[in-house]
C-alpha cells in the first residue's frame with residue numbers, strides 16, 4: 001500500500017514514460033522494418049503459459065507491470081508492420097499515439113461542455129468540416145460514436161424517431177396489430193453486401209432481422225436500384241412501411257460504392273431516410289480524385305442528399321481505434337438530441353454544446369480530438385496523398401495478379417482498396433475447372449499456411465455464392481508493391497509447393 005503523502009504522480013510518470021518511450025519506439029521500428037513478424041501467434045493455452053495473467057494481491061509496481069507490458073508487445077499483433085493486411089484498419093501513426101496520450105492525461109468526458117470545453121469545440125468543428133467535404137451544407141455537423149456499428153445504430157434510431165415520433169412514448173405498435181397506427185411493420189433496405197451492423201441495429205431496436213430487406217447487387221457488388229424500388233413497392237403493397245435505406249460507400253469485402261444519387265431518388269419518392277454507411281470508404285473523400293471526372297467521382301456522387309453518413313477515420317486515415325462519427329445535414333449534432341429526447345424543450349433548458357444529449361451512451365471519449373489533431377498534422381492534403389498512394393498500389397497490385405500464372409482475380413478490375421483473388425494450384429487446375437467450389441478449401445488451406453508463418457497476416461472471405469478468396473487490404477502508408485505484395489504472392493506459391501497431396505486435403 002502506498003501512503004497518500006508519498007504519492008508523486010508526475011515523478012512516477014516521468015520514470016515510466018522514459019522506459020515506455022524506448023520500448024515502444026523499438027517495437028514500432030522493428031514492425032515498420034519487418035524485423036519483427038506481424039504476430040508471434042499463440043493459441044489461448046499456449047498464451048496462458050507465456051504471459052502472466054494472474055492478478056496479484058500486492059501490487060508489483062513499475063517493474064512487475066513493465067514485464068507484463070513487454071510480453072503484451074511480444075505476443076500482440078504489430079499493426080505497424082505493413083504486412084498486416086487482414087482487416088480494414090492498419091497501424092496508427094505518431095500523432096495518433098500522441099493524441100491518445102493527451103486524451104489519457106486529460107481523462108476528459110465529452111458529455112457536457114464544462115467538463116471538456118476544448119474537445120467539445122474540436123468535435124463540433126471537425127464534424128462541420130467533414131460535412132463540408134461531403135457537401136452537406138451549412139447546417140451540417142455530427143457526433144462521434146464508439147465505432148461504425150454504433151454510428152449506424154444511432155442513424156436508425158434517429159430516423160425512426162424523426163419519422164414516427166409516437167414510438168418514443170408508446171413503443172413500437174405497428175399495423176396490423178394496432179389498426180390505428182400510422183405505420184405498418186417498419187422495413188429497412190440495404191444491399192446484400194452491406195455490413196452486418198445494420199442487421200444488429202435493427203435487432204436491437206426490436207424491428208426483427210426478418211424486416212431487413214437485402215437488395216441484390218450487380219456484378220460489381222453495387223446495390224441494384226431497380227431491385228430496390230421493386231422490393232419497396234412489394235413491401236408497401238403488403239401494408240408494410242419502408243422507412244430506412246442504407247447505401248454503402250465502400251463495402252466490407254469487395255469495396256463497392258452503391259449509387260447514392262439514384263438511391264436517394266427512391267428514398268424521396270417513398271418518404272424514407274437515406275443513410276450512407278461510409279465507415280470504410282469515407283476516407284477517400286480526402287482524395288481530389290473524388291472531385292475529378294474519373295471513376296472515383298462517382299463514389300460519393302449524391303452524398304449531399306443523405307440524411308446521415310457514418311464515417312470511421314480509424315480505418316482509412318490511420319487514426320487510432322476507435323474513431324467514428326455520424327454526420328447529418330439537418331441541424332448538426334442537435335438533430336440527435338431533438339430526435340431522441342423526450343423533452344421537446346430540451347434546447348431551452350440544456351446547453352446546445354452538451355454533446356452527450358444526442359448519443360445513446362452517457363459519458364463519451366473525446367475521439368474527435370484524435371481526428372482533429374491528425375488533420376492538423378497531415379492536413380487535408382496529407383490525408384489525400386495517403387489515399388491516392390493506396391489507390392495506385394491497389395491498381396498496380398491488381399495488374400500484377402492479372403498477369404501472374406495461377407492467380408485469378410475475383411473481379412477483373414479493383415473498385416477500391418481490397419484486392420480479391422484466388423490461387424489455382426496447377427496440379428489440380430483441371431479438377432477446379434470442373435468444380436469451382438473446391439477453391440474455397442484451397443484458399444482456406446493456403447491462408448492457414450501463410451498466416452502460420454507469422455510474417456504476413458491476411459484474410460479470406462466468401463461472398464454470396466462465390467467461393468472463398470483472398471482479400472488483401474491496401475491501407476498502410478508504408479506497404480510496398482515489391483517488398484510486401486509481390487513477396488506475399490511468393491509466400492502463397494511457396495505454401496502451395498509445401499503441400500504434398502492436394503487431393504487428400506480436398507476430400
Ligand SMILES: *Cc1c(COP(=O)(O)O)cnc(C)c1O
Pocket residue numbers: 088146147148149150194195197248250251252277278279280312324
Ligand atoms: C467496419 C465497418 C462497419 C463497422 O464499424 P465498427 O467501427 O467496426 O463498428 C460498418 N460498416 C462498414 C461498411 C464497415 O466497413
